[in-house]
Amino acid sequence: MSLASQWTGVKTFPRGIHPPEFKEMTEDKPIRRLAFPPELIIPLSQHTGAPAKPIVREGQEVVRGEPIAEPSGFVSVPMHAPATGVIEKIGLARDARGTMSPAIFLKAYPGATQEVLYGKDVNVDALSREELIKAVQSTGVVGLGGAAFPTHVKLAVPEGKSVDTVIANGCECEPYLTTDYRVMLEYPADIIKGLQIIMKAMGVQRGIIGVEDNKLKAVEALTPHLPADGSISVQVCKTKYPQGAEKMLVKALLGREVPSGGLPIDCGAAVFNVATLAQIGELLPRGQGLIERVITITGPGVTRPGNFMTALGTPLRYVLDFCGYKGDDLAEVILGGPMMGVSIGTVDIPITKGITGVLVMTRDALPSALADLATDETRALPCIRCASCVKACPMGLNPSALGALGRKGEYEDMAKHYHLFDCFECGSCSYVCPSSIPLVQYFRIAKAVVRQKQAAAKS
């Protein structure tokens, strides 16, 4: 922790960048419920780990909230029907990567109440740690910050490791996105409840909610709901990208570093996104499952941006149409934020658990440097060794040196001597590079090649 952070009480990590926030488009728009589409598509693999196994058949009627697929292992979660209707078929559907994968197609009944009747109240206090972990798994909740890693898996503390602090991640450092912000404003009690459940499941006495200082209203909203025993506190972090990366957040709040190649649990911390916690806090005590999530639809390419409670499986096309998708002069449709989001080639994909927002960029709105790059791949200028990337890299890597090696294809040298695999691809280096060198892009290629070679060497 720096001296400055000790004086002001505002926590942060060294280096990082300050991209424009662009949050004003949606930050003051309350979460609205999006109408149900006529057809929902629920991919069986919308989380990290093994795909879920369907437990329904074609033509079967389901009610909203009813389980329709069960986990196929420990690192897997169940799926619940996002709407009352009939199972149309179980077949292939396109996903964000453009590939086809198994999914359940559900035809919603237009006249149904869509009330969630399914689920039995759970007495959280009576559950043991193991039972709690099971209960979390049965909610189907995964990391809603974008990772989509099954939450209950993180709760099982491996032998020989101990956790003393659970961190709720309310930083949302990606520009444009306001999902977590709105959830903190509108569901503060659920977040605290969820955090308490997680703390109980992990046997931890201390919880910290980290919120960036551009979201002080969220701090105000959360504070009255904090438990009287002082076990949970809200701490303000500096608005800086990538403050919301869990490694940076652990460093900012606890002053500890996650060991290279390790997880937060290796330094006694566990990090959960606030939206994840809000869902656990709401669903688990009622014995219900995850059937919807909040997404931010924003960007210069839509006329009615906003934050929407969206049924999982809603086709993106339907969502964009509702938001006044402009269509013309379109440059990119991005799932997630502009720094780490994935641009997609089709809008005929469903909203899944890991989608935090959809950013629609127009050609006009793209920074000129990027627009140039798009038209002419050779636009990258030579590295002038300005060290902007070195000052930006939150991991303390030397992207300039890595980039020089990447250009020459010296991928193994990058991994061996320059900590290539410590890069988590936040994109800060590419963002600041005045010569528009595609640094993080080189690193992705390098990682893929090195992994491939390692796999080949093993087999």
Added chain:
Amino acid sequence: MTTFEYPAVELRTSPHIKSEITTPIIMRNVVYALLPLVIYAFVLFGLSALSLIIVTTAVCVITEYVFCLLSNRPSTLSDWSAVITGILLGLVLPPGFPLWMAAVGAFFSIAIGKVLFGGLGYNVFNPALVGRAFLQAAFPTSITSWTPAFFAGRFTSFIPSTLALPFGKPPSLTQFIQERAVDGFSGATPLALFKFQGITTDSFKLFTGMISGSAGETCALLILLCGAYLVVRNMLDWRITAGVLLSVFLLSGIFYVLNPQRYPSPFFMLFSGGLMLGAVFMATDMVTSPTTPLGVWIFGVAIGVITVVIRLKGGLPEGVMYAILIANAFVPLIENLTQPRVYGTVKRKETVKT
């Protein structure tokens, strides 16, 4: 459900936004920061200084252009770096320096100092200083022929040596200085005066630059202001400048405390010669300075120490140029030894080869 037309989109990898600061913008701002120095050089030394800077800049630009043509590559002039080299070279030459020699030096700067290494970003040494070092070796007399500031008729006539014919012997300036010099302004630089005659120049004169010296290096105040502009715009690494100035001040301060009769005051050391221009605009050249946080301090301090050693113990009155060039050569080594500690690792791994 609607079926709107979904147009062809671009698929790119993240990040999808980018800072608007580009290399040409940085370089252009450095040029802006240098312009006040050019104007002040004109005020002090008149037409000769101005034409000197114009010639070096023009030759640098033309040289880069020709080399781009010869190597069949797109012109790199739009990155503005050749302009910086040209202006800097003009600023570190004596105002009455023969223009044809300046042109040779400018060609050498770009051709040998930059293009030969592979162009922008690949050169090891500061191109402007490579050019000056070449001129110092080739024309030792001309490069130490100084003119006093504010000489009479500087806006209407040239210093006689400026228009010297190529390969001829430039006229001596002794008579010219006697005729034109304003009272109290000497032809010798403060550093030379001190080194060879033991005369110290008033600090205020040094700070405001109303002395003889290279065209643009005399006014410490103006150089600091121009540098501050770049620091505010985050286009100049102040740590290098601070490292140079602090180490010069401290080291020469130690010498001064030990023997005030023999050694000049640290303030004199700071504000005389090319130190300020070197520390602000030359040492901080991004291409030829380290990128690591600790490395920049080591680099700056090394320049300061070498400068003091050359000035006080060497045979030359001024040592900034060689100090920077020597330090440039050590940049890869400095960077190697000062790779920052990576998050989540206990200690920097063993030094790496480059």
